[in-house]
Amino acid sequence: MKLKKRYITLLLIAALLLGFAGAFLGVKLAQPDPAPLGEQQETADTSGQISSEAPENMQKVAQTFNLIKKHYLEDVKDKQLIEGAIKGMVSSLDDPYSSYMDVETMEQFNQQIESSFEGIGAEVSMVNDKVTIVSPIKDSPAEEAGLRPNDQILSVDGESVAGLSLNEAVEKIRGEKGSEVVLEIQRSGVSESFDVTIERDEIPVETVYSEVKTIDGKKTGIIEITSFAENTAEHFNKQLKSLEEKNIEGLVIDVRGNPGGVLSAVEGVLKNFIPKDVPYVQIENQNGKADKSFSNLDEKKPYPISVLINEGSASASEILAVAMKEVGYDVVGTKSFGKGTVQQAVPVGDDGSRVKLTFFKWLSPEGNWIHEKGVKPTVKVEQPDYYFTNPMQVDEPLKYDETGESVKSMQVMLKGLGYDPGRTDGYFSKNTEAAVENFQSDNDLEVTGEVNEKTAGAVETNVVDRIRNGKDDRQMEKTLDVLYE
Numbered sequence: 001m002k003l004k005k006r007y008i009t010l011l012l013i014a015a016l017l018l019g020f021a022g023a024f025l026g027v028k029l030a031q032p033d034p035a036p037l038g039e040q041q042e043t044a045d046t047s048g049q050i051s052s053e054a055p056e057n058m059q060k061v062a063q064t065f066n067l068i069k070k071h072y073l074e075d076v077k078d079k080q081l082i083e084g085a086i087k088g089m090v091s092s093l094d095d096p097y098s099s100y101m102d103v104e105t106m107e108q109f110n111q112q113i114e115s116s117f118e119g120i121g122a123e124v125s126m127v128n129d130k131v132t133i134v135s136p137i138k139d140s141p142a143e144e145a146g147l148r149p150n151d152q153i154l155s156v157d158g159e160s161v162a163g164l165s166l167n168e169a170v171e172k173i174r175g176e177k178g179s180e181v182v183l184e185i186q187r188s189g190v191s192e193s194f195d196v197t198i199e200r201d202e203i204p205v206e207t208v209y210s211e212v213k214t215i216d217g218k219k220t221g222i223i224e225i226t227s228f229a230e231n232t233a234e235h236f237n238k239q240l241k242s243l244e245e246k247n248i249e250g251l252v253i254d255v256r257g258n259p260g261g262v263l264s265a266v267e268g269v270l271k272n273f274i275p276k277d278v279p280y281v282q283i284e285n286q287n288g289k290a291d292k293s294f295s296n297l298d299e300k301k302p303y304p305i306s307v308l309i310n311e312g313s314a315s316a317s318e319i320l321a322v323a324m325k326e327v328g329y330d331v332v333g334t335k336s337f338g339k340g341t342v343q344q345a346v347p348v349g350d351d352g353s354r355v356k357l358t359f360f361k362w363l364s365p366e367g368n369w370i371h372e373k374g375v376k377p378t379v380k381v382e383q384p385d386y387y388f389t390n391p392m393q394v395d396e397p398l399k400y401d402e403t404g405e406s407v408k409s410m411q412v413m414l415k416g417l418g419y420d421p422g423r424t425d426g427y428f429s430k431n432t433e434a435a436v437e438n439f440q441s442d443n444d445l446e447v448t449g450e451v452n453e454k455t456a457g458a459v460e461t462n463v464v465d466r467i468r469n470g471k472d473d474r475q476m477e478k479t480l481d482v483l484y485e
């Protein structure tokens with residue numbers, strides 16, 4: 001089977017969105033030539049060629065199959081054993097990006113490679129055997145609920161996800177629009193877990209947003225790419241053309257929280273910026289041979305460009321960031337996720353099931369591999385502390401002279417909202433009490449100086465609104481500052 005580059009998909013972090021698998025990424029599954037993987041139903045090796053030679057110990061698999069069928073206490077279907085064997089082989093690779101998708105999984109998968117899907121709108125990975133949020137989708141229920149990159153999901157509706165595969169965990173989390181799911185979240189640096197209730201919704205696959213801002217008298221285009229779906233490059237190019245027709249003098253490309261997606265989409269974006277004498281990406285096979293891709297661009301754009309990244313920028317967004325960095329553009333923010341492999345979803349059998357397997361690694365223009373390292377920004381900028389606070393657990397009202405993580409979170413959030421709590425170490429002081437009273441007064445709440453569920457909810461809502469409205473976005477502010485230096 002000859003792999004065609006346009007069908008190679010960067011299936012980020014097992015390509016599993018919590019609306020379901022890959023729909024948000026606009027995943028394009030591999031379409032092999034008719035002969036391979038057809039009649040003989042063999043799997044493909046990493047070069048894309050069919051191997052009909054059975055390993056020496058394959059008889060152990062057949063012996064185990066026959067042993068179970070003949071002697072196991074309960075009746076077991078052949079399909080269950082065969083698919084279990086496939087899952088076992090793939091899981092033995094210890095690769096969170098490789099997985100087996102059975103017929104039912106593929107049917108659900110295919111239904112959602114459309115213009116929208118239903119779920120909470122976040123992408124997950126298996127990190128150190130923990131189901132981990134890579135990034136919530138822009139304007140999704142997950143983002144509105146305050147989920148953040150690196151949050152770990154411990155349980156779903158009270159049932160632990162420990163020991164489940166990524167597919168199994170996602171199956172529990174996804175669901176129909178309007179239904180609710182309760183996730184138990186463990187956040188880095190916080191000792192206690194907390195519950196988040198999220199109402200599932202329809203998640204539209206809109207991936208490109210643009211606007212023009214005037215910075216120091218200069219018209220500046222800002223394009224945000226939330227993921228790389230199949231139509232992302234087309235939409236990006238149209239919006240870039242529109243911005244250039246408005247005579248922009250500089251451009252910011254924002255891929256913060258962008259979990260990646262389809263290789264051809266990021267290629268279509270990079271062809272606008274990387275000159276033809278430099279490869280914008282290299283795809284390396286298991287033998288170390290790299291396929292270099294070049295644009296037809298004669299020279300760089302006549303205006304300055306900066307790229308924004310953070311820890312939620314992964315895979316295809318890292319391809320963009322590192323390519324732009326290595327040809328001399330500023331990259332602003334914090335170090336990206338670090339996913340430098342390429343997966344191919346290959347049919348196995350004739351029932352529609354597929355094995356998604358890591359086939360390649362991708363390299364930067366200079367040949368660097370950022371896997372598990374991430375892309376380091378040229379200008380490092382952290383967001384304010386209140387961007388990373390945790391929901392408050394308020395079983396009983398928080399009040400003067402109490403201590404704890406919830407008190408600390410509340411203090412940091414109040415400070416971010418402009419109320420001075422006096423301290424942010426988790427001790428509920430008199431100054432903190434006064435700050436609570438001022439917040440309650442300004443938000444038409446009963447003024448008690450104590451934080452009950454209603455006050456806690458109001459504080460958290462104000463913080464989420466402030467973040468989503470771009471208030472105190474230090475990374476964007478710095479990007480615009482350095483753009484014209």
